[in-house]
Amino acid sequence: MIKQKLKSRKYFLAPGVIGQWEPGKQDKVLQSLENKIKELAINMEKMKLAEYVELLEKPYKLMYVNFISGIARGLGIAIGFAILGAIIVLILQRLVALNLPVIGDFIADLVKIVQLQLGKK
Structure with a gap:
């Protein structure tokens, strides 16, 4: 034509x-x-434009997908923060073992506070 x-x-x-x-x-x-x-x-x-448009046409499915992804992000942040915190505490304990004069006392106090908080639970 x-x-x-x-x-x-x-x-x-x-x-x-x-x-x-x-x-x-x-x-x-x-x-x-x-x-x-x-x-x-x-x-x-x-x-994947068609899939995106289809998702926008179904608001409950969009909310479900966003809810699940939010849970996954929150869980990832919590696990990551816990691992990072444990690594920092481990490094601080090692620094205390070196017996550095000024830094050692400060770090020792921090480690004691953390251990007391962990012991209460």
Whole structure:
């Protein structure tokens, strides 16, 4: 149908080109348009645009997915903070063992406070 419309015109508009109709030029333009459309379709599939639009149309599913991802983030933050805190306490205990004069007393007080808090639980 597009080829028929282009054949009936003496002039056609191609991207950036206005010129007189030439026999092989419309096939090149149509092939170029077809390639661009295929490339656009592939890019849209890579972006998963259809899945995103489908998710936006179902607000309860969107809330469920966001709720689960929020729980996962919170759990990850809690575990990460616990591991980081344990590493810091371990490093402080090692520094106390070195018996550094000023730093050692300060760190010893911190370690005692942490151990007292852990012992209460």
